[in-house]
Amino acid sequence: MLRSIWSLLLLALLWAAPAGAQAGFLPPEQAFRLSAEPQDDGRLRLRWDISDGYYLYRKHITVEALPAGSAPAPAMPAGKTIADEFFGESEVYFQRLELQVETGQARQLRIGWQGCAEAGLCYPPQSRVVTLAGGGPQTREAMPGGQTQAQGEDQTLAAQLAQAGTAWMLLVFFGLGLLMAFTPCVLPMLPILSSLVIGSSASARRGFALALAFVLPMALSYAALGAAAATMGANLQAMLQTPWALGLFAALFALLALAMFGAYELQLPAFLRNRLSRASQRQQGGTLGGAAAMGVLSAALVGPCMTAPLAGALLYISDSGDVLKGGLALLAMGLGMGAPLLLVGALGARLLPRPGLWMNRVKAAFGYMLLALAAWFLGRVLPPAATLALWGAWLLAAAVGLLAMSQGCAAGQAKWTLRGMASLLALWAAAMLIGAAAGQSNPLQPLAFAAANKASAGQAASFMDGFATVRSAATLQREIDAAAGQGKWTLVDYYADWCVACKEMEHQVFGDARVQQALAGMRLLRPDVTAAGDDSRQLLAAHQVLGPPTLLFIGPDGQERRAARVVGALSADAFLARLRQAQRQE
Numbered sequence: 001m002l003r004s005i006w007s008l009l010l011l012a013l014l015w016a017a018p019a020g021a022q023a024g025f026l027p028p029e030q031a032f033r034l035s036a037e038p039q040d041d042g043r044l045r046l047r048w049d050i051s052d053g054y055y056l057y058r059k060h061i062t063v064e065a066l067p068a069g070s071a072p073a074p075a076m077p078a079g080k081t082i083a084d085e086f087f088g089e090s091e092v093y094f095q096r097l098e099l100q101v102e103t104g105q106a107r108q109l110r111i112g113w114q115g116c117a118e119a120g121l122c123y124p125p126q127s128r129v130v131t132l133a134g135g136g137p138q139t140r141e142a143m144p145g146g147q148t149q150a151q152g153e154d155q156t157l158a159a160q161l162a163q164a165g166t167a168w169m170l171l172v173f174f175g176l177g178l179l180m181a182f183t184p185c186v187l188p189m190l191p192i193l194s195s196l197v198i199g200s201s202a203s204a205r206r207g208f209a210l211a212l213a214f215v216l217p218m219a220l221s222y223a224a225l226g227a228a229a230a231t232m233g234a235n236l237q238a239m240l241q242t243p244w245a246l247g248l249f250a251a252l253f254a255l256l257a258l259a260m261f262g263a264y265e266l267q268l269p270a271f272l273r274n275r276l277s278r279a280s281q282r283q284q285g286g287t288l289g290g291a292a293a294m295g296v297l298s299a300a301l302v303g304p305c306m307t308a309p310l311a312g313a314l315l316y317i318s319d320s321g322d323v324l325k326g327g328l329a330l331l332a333m334g335l336g337m338g339a340p341l342l343l344v345g346a347l348g349a350r351l352l353p354r355p356g357l358w359m360n361r362v363k364a365a366f367g368y369m370l371l372a373l374a375a376w377f378l379g380r381v382l383p384p385a386a387t388l389a390l391w392g393a394w395l396l397a398a399a400v401g402l403l404a405m406s407q408g409c410a411a412g413q414a415k416w417t418l419r420g421m422a423s424l425l426a427l428w429a430a431a432m433l434i435g436a437a438a439g440q441s442n443p444l445q446p447l448a449f450a451a452a453n454k455a456s457a458g459q460a461a462s463f464m465d466g467f468a469t470v471r472s473a474a475t476l477q478r479e480i481d482a483a484a485g486q487g488k489w490t491l492v493d494y495y496a497d498w499c500v501a502c503k504e505m506e507h508q509v510f511g512d513a514r515v516q517q518a519l520a521g522m523r524l525l526r527p528d529v530t531a532a533g534d535d536s537r538q539l540l541a542a543h544q545v546l547g548p549p550t551l552l553f554i555g556p557d558g559q560e561r562r563a564a565r566v567v568g569a570l571s572a573d574a575f576l577a578r579l580r581q582a583q584r585q586e
Contacts, residue, residue, distance in 0.1 A: 177336025
């Protein structure tokens with residue numbers, strides 16, 4: 001659920017998530033983007049930007065000075081411990097990892113890392129050599145084929161911009177700003193503000209132009225806040241490596257959530273509000289310059305309804321560390337806040353909805369978002385089962401909120417719809433809490449332990465004995481050709497000892513009696529890419545495989561049925577569907 005549980009929750013509350021199949025896996029250089037930046041104190045900052053849904057193993061991060069012993073090894077920050085039924089507890093990093101490296105007398109650094117996708121794909125070990133001489137680090141990255149390729153700053157930037165999700169992030173922040181505009185302390189101000197900015201005699205075109213002159217500077221002021229917050233990201237990320245800091249931020253957002261629920265009022269000091277108000281009143285409405293000046297001043301007038309959500313947005317952006325995205329995110333939020341004013345400028349205040357109970361509900365929605373952000377911070381240091389329990393408690397609180405909301409509705413469809421939603425959320429929350437008590441960590445399958453079939457483990461082990469282990473590309477091709485010569489299908493299962501999803505596949509897919517029956521008579525090959533080296537790279541390059549688990553269906557003609565290739569973990573039913581798809585291509 002991580003990296004951006006904040007964005008996911010906003011998406012869930014603002015829009016329905018788009019349906020469709022899971023996107024393809026990223027190449028390793030995009031999933032784990034390494035940058036090396038010299039510091040003023042002579043150290044080198046190594047930074048991995050880890051894409052959403054991917055993680056790095058702490059024990060597989062290596063920094064080796066060349067010549068050997070010419071620089072000390074860097075201190076590794078604590079990661080998040082995840083539990084796996086096959087490999088036990090492993091410490092991993094999500095989102096970002098930064099290391100400060102003492103370069104000493106080293107001329108080069110050999111850096112190694114390895115990571116996986118949460119959706120079920122593990123990448124082979126990656127490495128890069130950073131040359132320290134000559135005015136800054138120059139990197140050479142080990143490629144799957146054993147070649148090297150220089151990485152420039154423009155390529156790194158292009159890879160970052162190519163990441164999916166930016167458009168959705170901007171839509172989320174625009175929606176966040178739009179919700180802020182409809183909170184109890186902002187919406188009633190819009191008619192007053194429109195009269196100050198536009199005046200009563202402005203035409204629709206003139207009114208829209210003046211409103212735009214107000215909204216754009218206001219949004220740009222927020223964009224500057226977002227860029228500044230992202231600039232602080234490196235320091236904040238280092239600080240957030242400690243449990244006490246994460247707990248402090250979680251407590252802060254819990255307190256901000258209470259303000260959204262009406263427990264107390266949160267606003268700027270009175271003397272500061274009064275000074276800013278007097279300054280805004282001195283500006284001339286009806287002129288483009290005056291409207292722009294009022295837009296900048298209004299960005300500083302942070303009212304009680306938006307202080308907490310804005311603080312949450314700023315901390316989320318600073319944690320991302322991306323200055324460009326940080327500025328764009330708060331620019332989109334400012335435009336969302338200003339959208340109703342543009343409507344007022346063009347069409348008049350008569351189209352605005354009237355204040356009422358619904359605005360308090362919008363405010364309460366922000367409270368639940370802030371509680372979710374608190375849970376997200378605590379999830380970085382809590383055990384997986386405790387994190388699941390925390391999210392179960394949050395979901396139960398949301399169910400109680402929906403139930404309370406239904407009390408204010410008149411008897412009818414809306415009331416019973418809210419109660420039905422509250423009941424469903426409460427049931428799933430209960431399942432999550434039960435699953436957490438049983439040691440589960442997956443919020444989508446909290447009761448998976450109840451359906452576990454222990455006997456399938458022995459069946460899978462005996463079936464896996466039928467796979468022939470292959471350790472070179474030449475042997476793999478020879479085995480495929482031999483099977484084709486006998487008119488047999490071949491299943492090629494790329495495997496590694498460090499591949500968590502491979503163990504899951506053994507248990508859940510190859511332990512299924514239906515799968516074993518469907519594969520009867522097929523040649524079963526298992527290329528082993530556990531060891532980092534030329535043989536593993538050649539095995540992966542032979543069929544352009546990113547990493548295990550990857551399954552290839554080779555027909556009796558010796559050709560792969562490429563459209564049916566399996567990348568990452570999947571269920572037994574999905575595997576059988578892919579097998580049928582491959583067989584239909586004959």
